[in-house]
Amino acid sequence: MKTIEHIAIFTSGGDSPGMNAALYGIVKKAEQSGIRLSGIRKGYEGLIDGDLVPLDAHKLQKMVHRGGTLLKTARSKRFLTLEGRQRALENLQKNEVDALIAIGGDGTFKGLLAFSEICDLPFLGIPGTIDNDLAGTDFTLGxxxxxxxxxxxxxxxxxxxxxxxxxxxxxxxxxxxxxxxxxxxxxxxxxxxxxxxxxxxxxxxxxxxxxxxxxxxxxxxxxxxxxxxxxxxxxxxxxxxxxxxxxxxxxxxxxxGGNASAFDRMLGIRLGAAAVEALLRGRKNVMAGILNNELSLTPFDRVVKEHQVNDELQGLLKIFGN
Amino acid sequence: MKTIEHIAIFTSGGDSPGMNAALYGIVKKAEQSGIRLSGIRKGYEGLIDGDLVPLDAHKLQKMVHRGGTLLKTARSKRFLTLEGRQRALENLQKNEVDALIAIGGDGTFKGLLAFSEICDLPFLGIPGTIDNDLAGTDFTLGxxxxxxxxxxxxxxxxxxxxxxxxxxxxxxxxxxxxxxxxxxxxxxxxxxxxxxxxxxxxxxxxxxxxxxxxxxxxxxxxxxxxxxxxxxxxxxxxxxxxxxxxxxxxxxxxxxGGNASAFDRMLGIRLGAAAVEALLRGRKNVMAGILNNELSLTPFDRVVKEHQVNDELQGLLKIFGN
Amino acid sequence: MKTIEHIAIFTSGGDSPGMNAALYGIVKKAEQSGIRLSGIRKGYEGLIDGDLVPLDAHKLQKMVHRGGTLLKTARSKRFLTLEGRQRALENLQKNEVDALIAIGGDGTFKGLLAFSEICDLPFLGIPGTIDNDLAGTDFTLGxxxxxxxxxxxxxxxxxxxxxxxxxxxxxxxxxxxxxxxxxxxxxxxxxxxxxxxxxxxxxxxxxxxxxxxxxxxxxxxxxxxxxxxxxxxxxxxxxxxxxxxxxxxxxxxxxxGGNASAFDRMLGIRLGAAAVEALLRGRKNVMAGILNNELSLTPFDRVVKEHQVNDELQGLLKIFGN
Amino acid sequence: MKTIEHIAIFTSGGDSPGMNAALYGIVKKAEQSGIRLSGIRKGYEGLIDGDLVPLDAHKLQKMVHRGGTLLKTARSKRFLTLEGRQRALENLQKNEVDALIAIGGDGTFKGLLAFSEICDLPFLGIPGTIDNDLAGTDFTLGxxxxxxxxxxxxxxxxxxxxxxxxxxxxxxxxxxxxxxxxxxxxxxxxxxxxxxxxxxxxxxxxxxxxxxxxxxxxxxxxxxxxxxxxxxxxxxxxxxxxxxxxxxxxxxxxxxGGNASAFDRMLGIRLGAAAVEALLRGRKNVMAGILNNELSLTPFDRVVKEHQVNDELQGLLKIFGN
The missing domain is CATH 3.40.50.460 (Phosphofructokinase domain)
Incomplete structure (x- = not known):
C-alpha cells in the first residue's frame, strides 16, 4: 500500500451542523501526523471540476461551532455517470491525492461505492446528516x-x-x-x-x-x-x-442550520480525527461512527441500511404519546 | 369620579411575549398603591363568563420572562353582541370592579370602544401584539x-x-x-x-x-x-x-412564543406600571404606549389606525434590499 | 417481596438540567403501571421532615424542559446522623411508601447506602449532576x-x-x-x-x-x-x-441552570422510566444509567468511584490543546 | 468644502455587538452614493500605523449579525501623544482620505476632539459601547x-x-x-x-x-x-x-460578545447609513444617535457627559427592587 501523504476531503448531500467540527478534527489530526490536506468544494461536483483548495487550520479553529460547511456541498447528477466519475479520478490523480474522506449521508456513501469500481484509493466516510438514518453509528453528525x-x-x-x-x-x-x-x-x-x-x-x-x-x-x-x-x-x-x-x-x-450543539461538535472532532487515523492505519471503504459510545468502522455497503427505531424507544412511544 | 380600589385585567387577541411582564408591572404598581387586582381569564370570553381570579405577584415575578400569558387569551364572538357585552358589564358590577386594563391589539381596543357605550368604567389599554401595527406607540409588546x-x-x-x-x-x-x-x-x-x-x-x-x-x-x-x-x-x-x-x-x-426579549420585558413593565398610574390619575379610554422613548397615552379611537413605514425605513429599504 | 404500590421520589445535592425530565419519565411510567407516586421536597431534608406532596403528571409535562427541580433540592447535615435517618424511616413507614427513587450525585448515593443499613425498602438511583463524575453511566443528567x-x-x-x-x-x-x-x-x-x-x-x-x-x-x-x-x-x-x-x-x-438540552431531556425520560421499571422487576440499590447507549443498572457502591478521562479523550487533548 | 470621495472607518475602545452591523450600514450607503471606503484596523493604533484595508460589502453582509468587529479594536496610548496623532494625520493624507467615521465610546470621541486640533477632516462618530453611558443617544450600540x-x-x-x-x-x-x-x-x-x-x-x-x-x-x-x-x-x-x-x-x-440582538442590528444599520449621509451633507464632528426614536447628531463635546438614570426609571426602581 502506498504511504498516505495527501488526503482530500469533501462534504456532500444535505449539510448538517457539525460538518465544520469534523473538518477541524481532520485538519488537526493531519497536522499532528504531517499529512497534507486539500478540501474539495461542493461535494462530487468539485471533484469532477477539480475544485481543490488548501484547508486552513486556523480558519477552521474559529468556525468549529458554525453550521453549514466551509467546503460547501451539493448534490451531483454528473457523478451518477461513468464519465463524471472518470473525470473525478483524473483530478485526484493529477493532484496526487492518496486518500479521500467524505462527509455525508447514504447518497454520499453509495457514490463512493460506485466510485470504488474505478478508483482504488482508500475512501473513508463520516456520517453527516440530521436524519440519524444510517446504520454503523448511534448518532449521525447534525x-x-x-x-x-x-x-x-x-x-x-x-x-x-x-x-x-x-x-x-x-x-x-x-x-x-x-x-x-x-x-x-x-x-x-x-x-x-x-x-x-x-x-x-x-x-x-x-x-x-x-x-x-x-x-x-x-x-x-x-x-x-x-x-x-x-x-x-x-x-x-x-x-x-x-x-x-x-x-x-x-x-x-x-x-x-445554526451553531452545532456541544454533542455534535465533539462528535465531529472525534470522527474527523478517527477518520484520518483509520486511513493511516490502512483502513479503507468504511464509515467512522460511534457505536456504544466507542469509535467503530463499518463498511459502506452495510451503513446504507434501514435504521430501525429500537424496542426501548418503541416502548417509550407507547407511554408518552401515540 | 369614584376612587379606584379594584382593577381587573385581561389579555386578549393573539398572545405576544411581554404580556406576562406587563402583568408583573401592573401587580407591582398596584401593590405599591394599595389597589386590589383581579385577573380575567381568556380575554372577553372570561369577562362574559365571570372567570375572575386573584393575581399572584410572586408567581408573576417568577414568570416575568415567559412567553404566552398567565391569564390565557382568546378571540370572542360573543362580545361582538350586545348581549355578550351586557353580561360582561354585569360581571364587572357584581365583582365591584372599578377599572379595567386590557392588553391586546386593535381588535381588543375596538371591543373596548364598543363596550364603553354601555359601561362607563375607566378602561386602559396596553398594546400587546407582535405586529407593531398600532398608532400611539413606537413599539408594541412582543x-x-x-x-x-x-x-x-x-x-x-x-x-x-x-x-x-x-x-x-x-x-x-x-x-x-x-x-x-x-x-x-x-x-x-x-x-x-x-x-x-x-x-x-x-x-x-x-x-x-x-x-x-x-x-x-x-x-x-x-x-x-x-x-x-x-x-x-x-x-x-x-x-x-x-x-x-x-x-x-x-x-x-x-x-x-418564547421568552420575551430584554426590550419587551422592560416595555411590558413600564407600560404595566404606567397603565395603573394613569388610571389612578383619572385617565380613561386611552392606550399607554412609548412615543419618542417617553410614556404617552393615546385615545382608543386613534390607535386603531394604519401604522405606516416611515421615510427613514423606506430609504433603508431602497439601499438594502428591494 | 412486597408488591410495589407506592413510590416516593426526591432530588438531592446540586440541581442539574434534566431532573424535571426524569420526574416526567417517572410519573408517566408509573401512570401506565398504576403506581401511586409521592414527591419528597428538598431532598433528604424533606424525607426527615415528612414533606411529601403528590406529583402532578400534567404539571411535569409542561415543565419537562425546565432547569432546576420541581421538588427542590438541598444538602442535608441531619441525614448524616442516625437520628435523622431514623426519622426519615418513620416518615416512609407512616406514608406507606414501598420504594424510593433518588436523583442526585455521589453524595446522594452514599446517603442511600447509609440509609440501607436501617431501611430495607428498595432504592433506585438516577445520576443527576452536571459533573459527569460517576461510574455506571456514560453521561450524567445535566x-x-x-x-x-x-x-x-x-x-x-x-x-x-x-x-x-x-x-x-x-x-x-x-x-x-x-x-x-x-x-x-x-x-x-x-x-x-x-x-x-x-x-x-x-x-x-x-x-x-x-x-x-x-x-x-x-x-x-x-x-x-x-x-x-x-x-x-x-x-x-x-x-x-x-x-x-x-x-x-x-x-x-x-x-x-437553563432549559435542559435535547440530550438531557431524553436521558432524563429514559432513566426515569427505567428506574420505575427496574423497581417493578424487583431490582434494588442500583443506579440506572446509560452504558454503551443501553440502559444499565449499577450497584450504588460501584458508582461512587473515580470516572477517568479515557484514552481516546487523552489522545484528543494532545492533539487539540495541552 | 472638499467633496467627499473617500471615507475611512475604524472601531475603537471596547467592542460591542452591533459594530459589524454599523459597518454594514456604512458600506451599503457608501456603495449607493459611489463613495470609496477604507477600513482602519485596530482603532487608533491602525491609524498611526497606516493599517488600512478595503472593506468588502459581501463579507459584511454575511456577518451583519456577529459580535466583535471585523476591523478589530484596541486602546491606544500612542494616540494620546501629539507625535502619534501627527503620524495618524500623515497616513490619512497619504491615503487621500476625505472623512473619518469612528465607532466607539467616550474615549474614542475624546480622541477625535484632540485630533481635530491638528486635522480638519470631517469626523463622524457612532456610539458603540454596551454601557449606554453617552449623551446624545437613547441607546448605544451593544x-x-x-x-x-x-x-x-x-x-x-x-x-x-x-x-x-x-x-x-x-x-x-x-x-x-x-x-x-x-x-x-x-x-x-x-x-x-x-x-x-x-x-x-x-x-x-x-x-x-x-x-x-x-x-x-x-x-x-x-x-x-x-x-x-x-x-x-x-x-x-x-x-x-x-x-x-x-x-x-x-x-x-x-x-x-455574541450575536447582536435584533435591536442592535437595526440600530447599527441605521446609524451607519446616517453617518455616511451626514458626512455627505457636510456635517462634521458630531455623533449620530437615536433620540426619541429619531436620528440625531450631537457635537462630540456634548456626548461625553454623564448619562443620568431618568425619573421614570428611578420610579420603577423604587417599585421593583431597591
Missing amino acids: FDSAVNTAIENIDKIRDTAEAHNRIFLIEVMGRDCGYIAIHSGLGTGADAILIPESAHDFIQLLEKAGSYDREEAFIVIVSEGDELGAEVAAKKIKEINPDVDLRITKLGHVQR | FDSAVNTAIENIDKIRDTAEAHNRIFLIEVMGRDCGYIAIHSGLGTGADAILIPESAHDFIQLLEKAGSYDREEAFIVIVSEGDELGAEVAAKKIKEINPDVDLRITKLGHVQR | FDSAVNTAIENIDKIRDTAEAHNRIFLIEVMGRDCGYIAIHSGLGTGADAILIPESAHDFIQLLEKAGSYDREEAFIVIVSEGDELGAEVAAKKIKEINPDVDLRITKLGHVQR | FDSAVNTAIENIDKIRDTAEAHNRIFLIEVMGRDCGYIAIHSGLGTGADAILIPESAHDFIQLLEKAGSYDREEAFIVIVSEGDELGAEVAAKKIKEINPDVDLRITKLGHVQR
Missing part, C-alpha cells in the same frame, strides 16, 4: 443539533398554544426516519408523536385531540415521513370536531 | 421578541443556504404590516425584502435572483401580508430560471 | 446541558477576544473531573485546556500564550478542579510577558 | 445585546437558585452606569437592584435578604460600578444571618 433546534422552537410554540388552549400539529424533519420526531416529541412533553416506523392508532389520537380538555394545549409532533402528514391529520381532527382551534407549523430548514 | 426569534431562525437558515448557494424565500409574520419583515430582513443581511406597504420592483428582484451569482446564498424575506407571497414569488423566479435551487420556509407561530 | 451553556458563552467570549487579540482564561465547572472542560474546550476551538486529570506541560502553554501571535485571540479553558487554576495561570503568563492583554472569566452557576 | 445576554444568563441562574431557595448576588457590567443592571434586574424579576446612581437603602436590603422566606430564591443584581459591590454586600448579609445559602456570580465578558 442530529443532536437538529433536535435541539426543534425543541427550542417547539418550546416557543407551546407558549402560544397554552395561551389559547390550542391544538398544534408541528412537522419536523427526518425523511423516512422518526428519530427527530421521537426525540423532539418526548423532550417537549408532546401529547402525541406520529412517525413513519410505527403504525399509530390514529383513531385514538383523533378522539384524544378532538375531545381534548379545552384548558390546555394539545401538541402533536409529526415526522415529515409519516404516512398521514400534518394536513391530513388536521383534516381528520376537524371532521371529528369542527370547532377545535388548530394550527399547523412546519419547522422546515431551520433544523439544518 | 414585536422585538418576534423579530429576535425571526432573525435567530433566519441566521440558521443562512448557514444551510450558504452551504448550497441556495435561494431561500422566508416568510415572516406581521399581518398587513411589514415591520417584522423589514427589521428581520435588514438585520440578517437579506438580499431582498418584500413588504405590503411598498410597491416593490419585482422584475428587478426576479432578475437579481434568477441570475444570481451561484457562489452565494440569496435570501428573500417576505412579509405574510405582501401582495405577492412566497409561493408566487418562487414560481416567478423559477419561470425566469428553472434551474435555480430554491426553497421556501415559513417561520410560523414560533414568532409568537 | 452534563450535556452544562456543556452547551458553557460553549454558548465561550463562543460569545471568542467574539470579544478576537476583536482585541486577547488572551482569555475561562474557568468552567466540573469539580475534580475535567469532562466539562474537555468537551467545552474542544467544542470551541480553544488553544489550551487545563484539567485535573492530566499533568499538563504548563511551560509549553506559557510560552505559547506569552509569545502568541497578536493577530488572534488565545483561549484557555481551565477546569475548576485544575491544580493550577485560572489566577495562577494568568500570573505565570504575565511573568513571561507582562504586556499581554489578558482577561479571566469564570462562567459560574449559569452552567447549572 | 447595550440591548448585552442586556439580552445578561437576562438569559440570569434566567438560568434563577433555575438553580429556586431549586435551592438560595440568595444570589449577580454582578453585571456597565462601568459607572447602572443601565444594564436596571434593565436586566427588572427584566428578570430580581428582588433588589444595586446601581451606582442611586443611594440605596442597604439596611433594608440586608434585612430583606437576611431574613428572607426560605421557600424562594432571592436574586440581587449588582452593577459593577456600585459603591458596595457584590462581595461586600454578601459579607454584610452574612453578618446579619450567617446561615443564609448565598452565592456570587459575575457574568463578565460574555456580556460583550
Whole structure:
C-alpha cells in the first residue's frame, strides 16, 4: 500500500451542523501526523471540476461551532455517470491525492461505492446528516443539533398554544426516519408523536385531540415521513370536531442550520480525527461512527441500511404519546 | 369620579411575549398603591363568563420572562353582541370592579370602544401584539421578541443556504404590516425584502435572483401580508430560471412564543406600571404606549389606525434590499 | 417481596438540567403501571421532615424542559446522623411508601447506602449532576446541558477576544473531573485546556500564550478542579510577558441552570422510566444509567468511584490543546 | 468644502455587538452614493500605523449579525501623544482620505476632539459601547445585546437558585452606569437592584435578604460600578444571618460578545447609513444617535457627559427592587 501523504476531503448531500467540527478534527489530526490536506468544494461536483483548495487550520479553529460547511456541498447528477466519475479520478490523480474522506449521508456513501469500481484509493466516510438514518453509528453528525433546534422552537410554540388552549400539529424533519420526531416529541412533553416506523392508532389520537380538555394545549409532533402528514391529520381532527382551534407549523430548514450543539461538535472532532487515523492505519471503504459510545468502522455497503427505531424507544412511544 | 380600589385585567387577541411582564408591572404598581387586582381569564370570553381570579405577584415575578400569558387569551364572538357585552358589564358590577386594563391589539381596543357605550368604567389599554401595527406607540409588546426569534431562525437558515448557494424565500409574520419583515430582513443581511406597504420592483428582484451569482446564498424575506407571497414569488423566479435551487420556509407561530426579549420585558413593565398610574390619575379610554422613548397615552379611537413605514425605513429599504 | 404500590421520589445535592425530565419519565411510567407516586421536597431534608406532596403528571409535562427541580433540592447535615435517618424511616413507614427513587450525585448515593443499613425498602438511583463524575453511566443528567451553556458563552467570549487579540482564561465547572472542560474546550476551538486529570506541560502553554501571535485571540479553558487554576495561570503568563492583554472569566452557576438540552431531556425520560421499571422487576440499590447507549443498572457502591478521562479523550487533548 | 470621495472607518475602545452591523450600514450607503471606503484596523493604533484595508460589502453582509468587529479594536496610548496623532494625520493624507467615521465610546470621541486640533477632516462618530453611558443617544450600540445576554444568563441562574431557595448576588457590567443592571434586574424579576446612581437603602436590603422566606430564591443584581459591590454586600448579609445559602456570580465578558440582538442590528444599520449621509451633507464632528426614536447628531463635546438614570426609571426602581 502506498504511504498516505495527501488526503482530500469533501462534504456532500444535505449539510448538517457539525460538518465544520469534523473538518477541524481532520485538519488537526493531519497536522499532528504531517499529512497534507486539500478540501474539495461542493461535494462530487468539485471533484469532477477539480475544485481543490488548501484547508486552513486556523480558519477552521474559529468556525468549529458554525453550521453549514466551509467546503460547501451539493448534490451531483454528473457523478451518477461513468464519465463524471472518470473525470473525478483524473483530478485526484493529477493532484496526487492518496486518500479521500467524505462527509455525508447514504447518497454520499453509495457514490463512493460506485466510485470504488474505478478508483482504488482508500475512501473513508463520516456520517453527516440530521436524519440519524444510517446504520454503523448511534448518532449521525447534525442530529443532536437538529433536535435541539426543534425543541427550542417547539418550546416557543407551546407558549402560544397554552395561551389559547390550542391544538398544534408541528412537522419536523427526518425523511423516512422518526428519530427527530421521537426525540423532539418526548423532550417537549408532546401529547402525541406520529412517525413513519410505527403504525399509530390514529383513531385514538383523533378522539384524544378532538375531545381534548379545552384548558390546555394539545401538541402533536409529526415526522415529515409519516404516512398521514400534518394536513391530513388536521383534516381528520376537524371532521371529528369542527370547532377545535388548530394550527399547523412546519419547522422546515431551520433544523439544518445554526451553531452545532456541544454533542455534535465533539462528535465531529472525534470522527474527523478517527477518520484520518483509520486511513493511516490502512483502513479503507468504511464509515467512522460511534457505536456504544466507542469509535467503530463499518463498511459502506452495510451503513446504507434501514435504521430501525429500537424496542426501548418503541416502548417509550407507547407511554408518552401515540 | 369614584376612587379606584379594584382593577381587573385581561389579555386578549393573539398572545405576544411581554404580556406576562406587563402583568408583573401592573401587580407591582398596584401593590405599591394599595389597589386590589383581579385577573380575567381568556380575554372577553372570561369577562362574559365571570372567570375572575386573584393575581399572584410572586408567581408573576417568577414568570416575568415567559412567553404566552398567565391569564390565557382568546378571540370572542360573543362580545361582538350586545348581549355578550351586557353580561360582561354585569360581571364587572357584581365583582365591584372599578377599572379595567386590557392588553391586546386593535381588535381588543375596538371591543373596548364598543363596550364603553354601555359601561362607563375607566378602561386602559396596553398594546400587546407582535405586529407593531398600532398608532400611539413606537413599539408594541412582543414585536422585538418576534423579530429576535425571526432573525435567530433566519441566521440558521443562512448557514444551510450558504452551504448550497441556495435561494431561500422566508416568510415572516406581521399581518398587513411589514415591520417584522423589514427589521428581520435588514438585520440578517437579506438580499431582498418584500413588504405590503411598498410597491416593490419585482422584475428587478426576479432578475437579481434568477441570475444570481451561484457562489452565494440569496435570501428573500417576505412579509405574510405582501401582495405577492412566497409561493408566487418562487414560481416567478423559477419561470425566469428553472434551474435555480430554491426553497421556501415559513417561520410560523414560533414568532409568537418564547421568552420575551430584554426590550419587551422592560416595555411590558413600564407600560404595566404606567397603565395603573394613569388610571389612578383619572385617565380613561386611552392606550399607554412609548412615543419618542417617553410614556404617552393615546385615545382608543386613534390607535386603531394604519401604522405606516416611515421615510427613514423606506430609504433603508431602497439601499438594502428591494 | 412486597408488591410495589407506592413510590416516593426526591432530588438531592446540586440541581442539574434534566431532573424535571426524569420526574416526567417517572410519573408517566408509573401512570401506565398504576403506581401511586409521592414527591419528597428538598431532598433528604424533606424525607426527615415528612414533606411529601403528590406529583402532578400534567404539571411535569409542561415543565419537562425546565432547569432546576420541581421538588427542590438541598444538602442535608441531619441525614448524616442516625437520628435523622431514623426519622426519615418513620416518615416512609407512616406514608406507606414501598420504594424510593433518588436523583442526585455521589453524595446522594452514599446517603442511600447509609440509609440501607436501617431501611430495607428498595432504592433506585438516577445520576443527576452536571459533573459527569460517576461510574455506571456514560453521561450524567445535566452534563450535556452544562456543556452547551458553557460553549454558548465561550463562543460569545471568542467574539470579544478576537476583536482585541486577547488572551482569555475561562474557568468552567466540573469539580475534580475535567469532562466539562474537555468537551467545552474542544467544542470551541480553544488553544489550551487545563484539567485535573492530566499533568499538563504548563511551560509549553506559557510560552505559547506569552509569545502568541497578536493577530488572534488565545483561549484557555481551565477546569475548576485544575491544580493550577485560572489566577495562577494568568500570573505565570504575565511573568513571561507582562504586556499581554489578558482577561479571566469564570462562567459560574449559569452552567447549572437553563432549559435542559435535547440530550438531557431524553436521558432524563429514559432513566426515569427505567428506574420505575427496574423497581417493578424487583431490582434494588442500583443506579440506572446509560452504558454503551443501553440502559444499565449499577450497584450504588460501584458508582461512587473515580470516572477517568479515557484514552481516546487523552489522545484528543494532545492533539487539540495541552 | 472638499467633496467627499473617500471615507475611512475604524472601531475603537471596547467592542460591542452591533459594530459589524454599523459597518454594514456604512458600506451599503457608501456603495449607493459611489463613495470609496477604507477600513482602519485596530482603532487608533491602525491609524498611526497606516493599517488600512478595503472593506468588502459581501463579507459584511454575511456577518451583519456577529459580535466583535471585523476591523478589530484596541486602546491606544500612542494616540494620546501629539507625535502619534501627527503620524495618524500623515497616513490619512497619504491615503487621500476625505472623512473619518469612528465607532466607539467616550474615549474614542475624546480622541477625535484632540485630533481635530491638528486635522480638519470631517469626523463622524457612532456610539458603540454596551454601557449606554453617552449623551446624545437613547441607546448605544451593544447595550440591548448585552442586556439580552445578561437576562438569559440570569434566567438560568434563577433555575438553580429556586431549586435551592438560595440568595444570589449577580454582578453585571456597565462601568459607572447602572443601565444594564436596571434593565436586566427588572427584566428578570430580581428582588433588589444595586446601581451606582442611586443611594440605596442597604439596611433594608440586608434585612430583606437576611431574613428572607426560605421557600424562594432571592436574586440581587449588582452593577459593577456600585459603591458596595457584590462581595461586600454578601459579607454584610452574612453578618446579619450567617446561615443564609448565598452565592456570587459575575457574568463578565460574555456580556460583550455574541450575536447582536435584533435591536442592535437595526440600530447599527441605521446609524451607519446616517453617518455616511451626514458626512455627505457636510456635517462634521458630531455623533449620530437615536433620540426619541429619531436620528440625531450631537457635537462630540456634548456626548461625553454623564448619562443620568431618568425619573421614570428611578420610579420603577423604587417599585421593583431597591
